[in-house]
Amino acid sequence: MPEAPGAMPSGAARRPEPLTLRAAARVQRQVIGALLLRELSTRFGRENLGFLWLFLEPALLGGTIGLVHHLSGRGLPGGVDVLSFWVLGYIPFFLFRSVVNRAPVAIVSNQSLLYHRRITILDIMLARDLLEGAAVLGAMAVFVLAIGLATGTWPEQPAKLVLGMALMLVLAHGIGLLISAGSVYTEMFERITHMVTYLSLPILGSFFMVFWLPTEVQKMVLWMPTVHCFEIVRDGQFGSAVPTSYDVSYVLTCAALLNLFGLAALRKARRDMVV
């Protein structure tokens, strides 16, 4: 058969090795475990301020905005504590941004790992994002504790804080998969991702509550899956003190679709990439 340059690999769907699901799961556990340990030491090692920044940024940004509002004497609708509102609004965004912003270089900066056939791009992304999620969740716990001690208000439903963050992580992970797959073909993502995440800050849902908005606008912003995540977190923290609107199944559907397309894109990109 003459070669057909650029044609789809004829036998690519075939798995060359007889690998049971159980054995494959074991390998994946091993690999992700090893990647987690490596990531832990390179990102949060003694030599850099990774860990410190995790606390500093939400504290500085959320704290500053909260302080401005506090000094201006303007409270928030529903009588919610200003400082805890801004800090808790910033943390899920912080998670979203760090997962998405690191996606364009996720493959390039880990290219040497792909010499090991056992390590897939998905493993690399999973390890990074799981660690990021755990770290930011840890930071959130510290802030919630601090808020509780300072103001005496504790989360009404702590599980919803975790749920909101978990959904945000899965959404960001799916977007990250798509971006990292795209980065194999073009450098565009490396250039624009940071800008886009910053510019989208106002519409992601970090700094407004859905019930502040007119009904028409509410319907529009609820198309953004991230808006729901922030609302879930607020429901967990403030509970009945403020009305929140969200739909968990909508976020799950969005997250599932993003991840599905992300996996498909990554599969194609892996075949086309030059290591």
Place this chain on the structure above:
Amino acid sequence: MIRLHALGKAYRVHGRMRAVLSGIEATFRPGEAVGILGRNGAGKTTLLRLIAGVEHPTSGWVERGMTVSWPLGFAGAMHYSITGADNARFIARIYGKPVAETVEFVDAFAELGEYYRMPARTYSHGMLTRLGFALSMAVDFDCYLVDEAVAAGDSRFATRCRDALEERRGRSAILFVSHVPDLLRQFCTSGAVLQDGRLTRYDDLDQAIAAYQPA
């Protein structure tokens, strides 16, 4: 055993697809030490990368009935920011090997001395090659993909590589690529020539060398 089924690879060069390998059919069995000859640019490295699974073929597929090493002799498989010992720990975890034993084994095999506890980015090229080779020996693959760069340089280490590969000959297969026939005589029993994107096997290494015209 390893089988290559109509294996082909094309790269995009200046917007056009250029075939490097096409329609390669070959079988490599345990215990074989095959020397693959090819000129610079013939696609030797590409072939090793496809067999290792570092890159994926454009057409055809690789059937792996045994565990296959990463391509040795390139610095690719290592982390430069961490120490040699940390690299050994990482590899041990990835491949499910006991960590302490692996660290010890690599220390003894690579003979890096104090450098073993220093970041790999401080290593010379020869030291990186030694670390990479030692790491792959620690994992204990069924098939080793070796680039001639392993044999180049420090001749004492080249001898040790040869001994280590020799010792595994019974159970492991070795694919060794080079553009220098003399190097293959030290390592291999049978041969193959890679030319114009196609691979021709010869049962006898000397036949392969005779068929190969280095440029």
